[in-house]
Each structure stands twice: as structure tokens, then as C-alpha cells.
Amino acid sequence: xxxxxxxxxxSLLRExxxxxxxxxxxxxxxxxxxxxxxxxxSRGSTSRSSFGNLYAIYVLVEDYVKQGFPMDGDxxxxxxxxxxxxxxxQRELPFGSxxxxxxxxxxxxxxxxxxxxxxxxxxxxxxxETRRYWINENLLNVTIGEQTFNLAPTVIKIIxxxxxxxxxxxxxxxxxxxxxxxxxxxxxxxVRDFIRGRLEANVDARVxxxxxxxxxxxxxxxxxxxxxxxxxxxxxxxxxLYKTGRTNANDGGIDFVMRPLGRFFQVNExxxxxxxxxxxxxxxxxxxxxxxxxxxxxxxxxKRIEVGARRLYSxxxxxxxxxxxxxxxxxxxxxxxxFEQVLADGKLGxxxxxxxxxxxxxxxxxxx
Numbered sequence: 108x109x110x111x112x113x114x115x116x117x118s119l120l121r122e123x124x125x126x127x128x129x130x131x132x133x134x135x136x137x138x139x140x141x142x143x144x145x146x147x148x149s150r151g152s153t154s155r156s157s158f159g160n161l162y163a164i165y166v167l168v169e170d171y172v173k174q175g176f177p178m179d180g181d182x183x184x185x186x187x188x189x190x191x192x193x194x195x196x197q198r199e200l201p202f203g204s205x206x207x208x209x210x211x212x213x214x215x216x217x218x219x220x221x222x223x224x225x226x227x228x229x230x231x232x233x234x235x236e237t238r239r240y241w242i243n244e245n246l247l248n249v250t251i252g253e254q255t256f257n258l259a260p261t262v263i264k265i266i267x268x269x270x271x272x273x274x275x276x277x278x279x280x281x282x283x284x285x286x287x288x289x290x291x292x293x294x295x296x297x298v299r300d301f302i303r304g305r306l307e308a309n310v311d312a313r314v315x316x317x318x319x320x321x322x323x324x325x326x327x328x329x330x331x332x333x334x335x336x337x338x339x340x341x342x343x344x345x346x347x348l349y350k351t352g353r354t355n356a357n358d359g360g361i362d363f364v365m366r367p368l369g370r371f372f373q374v375n376e377x378x379x380x381x382x383x384x385x386x387x388x389x390x391x392x393x394x395x396x397x398x399x400x401x402x403x404x405x406x407x408x409x410k411r412i413e414v415g416a417r418r419l420y421s422x423x424x425x426x427x428x429x430x431x432x433x434x435x436x437x438x439x440x441x442x443x444x445x446f447e448q449v450l451a452d453g454k455l456g457x458x459x460x461x462x463x464x465x466x467x468x469x470x471x472x473x474x475x
Contacts, residue, residue, distance in 0.1 A: 109142075110142075112142070112269065113142055123260070123261050127256065131258070134249050136219075136228075137247065137262065138265075145265070158206065159207075160218055161266055161269070164266075165262075166188075167230075167231060170188040171244075171259050177257050182241070187237070197211075201273075202270070211231065211233075212233070215230055215231055216229040216231055247262070288459050291456050303446070306318055306439050307439075308402060315374070317466055317469060320348070321461035321465065322449060324347075325457045326446075327346040327348050332346065332368065334367065348365050350362070351364050361390065370394075371394070372397075374399075376400045378408055378411045380418075383397065384429050392428065395433060397433060398442070399436060399439075401438050402440060403438060405441065412433070
């Protein structure tokens with residue numbers, strides 16, 4: 108599969124290997140895996156970047172080069188890189204400060220096997236007892252005719268180029284957001300269109316969640332309730348919406364939590380009944396408000412969920428218990444309505460500021 112960044116990969120190969128570049132790309136599963144993992148380079152600043160598996164390969168190939176291979180010594184005799192060093196290095200890379208150990212331990216190998224099920228090699232080898240890791244040199248060495256080429260330095264260059272592309276694009280995205288702050292009074296229509304464009308059905312899931320949160324936090328922030336343990340202690344307290352974790356994280360099915368009401372919110376991209384009911388089960392069937400990336404009406408979405416539930420479960424009581432846990436469904440139209448109310452309250456700046464803050468957190472962006 109070719110995409111915009113494929114040209115960059117081939118260009119770097121030609122710089123290093125000249126006329127053999129196209130053949131190397133054709134015969135190397137590792138190069139074609141990098142091609143698969145860099146598709147988002149041409150999809151805008153906030154499309155899914157998948158740095159975890161790329162960085163797992165990057166730090167091991169980087170260690171391979173730093174140790175002097177393949178020129179100095181026999182890599183098969185190398186004691187291996189220490190996990191602590193690799194993990195630390197991953198988190199030093201751009202967008203990598205929040206990465207976990209999953210890619211090094213199994214996810215990179217699992218995904219590579221899905222792309223290339225007939226390949227007899229896996230990229231990452233490890234010894235659990237000593238916590239030592241190696242890159243599979245069989246994937247770095249590609250033989251064409253009687254000549255063997257080592258791809259290690261080029262692999263580093265390819266991933267560096269991808270990092271540079273994503274970093275530049277994301278910095279432009281942050282600048283656009285910050286520019287919106289300065290335009291909120293002089294050109295509010297442009298700011299409105301900018302945010303509305305981040306609530307479309309085809310936008311990246313993380314961006315949709317961030318913008319939804321910024322709007323809902325500001326919208327609910329203007330509301331308050333009166334409560335207390337006794338009549339004499341009743342007081343007014345404003346509603347505060349908290350973002351509980353990173354998008355698409357395994358955080359128990361809770362994306363936002365509202366205090367002091369204790370409402371739970373979950374953001375979904377689809378109307379997958381199993382996904383909805385799994386989220387409900389994770390929190391022991393506590394009522395959930397679903398924020399859905401869809402322009403279908405809330406009533407239509409609820410009916411679709413119920414129809415799917417009745418198809419999966421033949422017992423009406425079970426279906427009813429799940430459906431009763433859906434406290435509210437907030438679709439794109441409702442989000443846009445609440446955004447208009449926020450605008451009417453003069454709080455556009457709060458929404459933009461929250462988008463900038465949450466985007467920097469989500470994409471592991473650190474200003475230098």
C-alpha cells in the first residue's frame with residue numbers, strides 16, 4: 108500500500124542504496140511495516156500516529172547502531188539492551204513521554220505478525236529472566252543477488268523523518284488553536300467554524316473526544332446545584348467536568364466524570380451494542396451518558412442500540428436493564444447546540460484554551 112509518506116521512505120532508500128532501493132523495499136517486511144505505520148503522516152496533525160510500536164523498533168535499532176553493529180562484532184553474541192534503558196529512551200523521544208512497555212513486550216510483534224503472517228521472523232526478541240532485548244537482525248539484513256544490505260541506519264532515518272513530519276504538523280495545529288484565541292473577538296465566525304469542523308463524523312476520535320470535553324466542561328461549568336448533608340448545610344456548588352484519562356485508554360469505561368453529581372460519560376465512535384454494554388458492565392451497570400460521534404438523532408441511536416440488544420439477548424429483562432443504564436445520548440447536533448450556548452455566554456476562549464491544553468497532554472507534546 109502506497110501513501111504520501113511512501114515517497115519519503117523510497118527517497119531515503121535511494122539516497123542510501125541507489126538503484127537497489129526499490130528492490131529492498133519490495134523484499135523487506137520491516138520496511139513495508141514502517142510504511143504501514145507511517146500512513147498518518149499525510150492525514151493531518153492529529154490523526155492516529157501509533158508511536159508505541161514504531162518507537163519500540165526505533166530504540167532497538169538505535170542501540171544496534173550505537174553498539175557498532177554490523178561493522179564491529181557478532182550481534183548474535185551481544186548481551187542485549189537493558190529494558191530500563193530502552194524504556195527511558197522511548198520516553199525521551201517526541202510524543203513519547205507517556206508510552207508504556209506493551210510495545211516492547213508484545214504488541215509490536217503481534218501487529219507485525221498480523222501484517223506479515225508468512226514471515227518467519229518477529230522484530231523484537233527478549234529474554235524475560237534478564238530483561239534483555241534485541242532487534243531481529245534477520246529483518247535488518249536483506250540479500251539481493253550476492254549482496255547483503257543492512258537497513259539499520261535507514262530505519263532510523265525513516266522514523267526520524269516521520270517524527271519530524273508529525274511534530275511539524277502538530278505544532279501547526281497548536282498554532283491554529285492559539286490563533287483562534289486571538290481571533291475570538293475580531294473574527295468569532297472563523298473560530299466557530301474551526302471548532303465545528305472538529306466535531307464532524309470523519310474527524311479523528313481523539314480530537315472529537317477532546318473538543319467534546321472542552322465544550323461540555325464549559326457548558327456545565329455555568330450550571331450549579333444546591334446540596335448538603337442537612338437542610339442547614341445546603342449550599343450552592345458549580346458543576347465541574349473532569350477528564351479521567353487518555354482517549355481510547357483502558358480506564359474502565361469512564362472518559363469524563365462530573366462532580367458533585369457523579370455522572371459518568373463515555374465517548375463512542377459507533378453504535379456497537381457489545382461495546383456499549385461492555386462499558387456498562389465495567390462499572391457494574393452504573394448509569395452512563397454516551398457522547399456519540401454521529402449526526403443521527405439521540406432517539407434514533409437509542410433505538411438502534413435497543414434493536415441490536417434484542418438481537419443479541421432474547422430475554423427482555425436483560426435488555427431493559429442495560430437500556431435503563433443509558434442515562435443520556437449526546438450526539439454531534441447536541442454538542443453543537445451546547446457550543447452555541449457557550450458562545451452566547453461569551454466563553455469561547457475557555458473552550459479553545461481547554462482544547463489546546465488537552466491536545467498537548469493527549470499527544471505527549473512538550474514545548475521546548
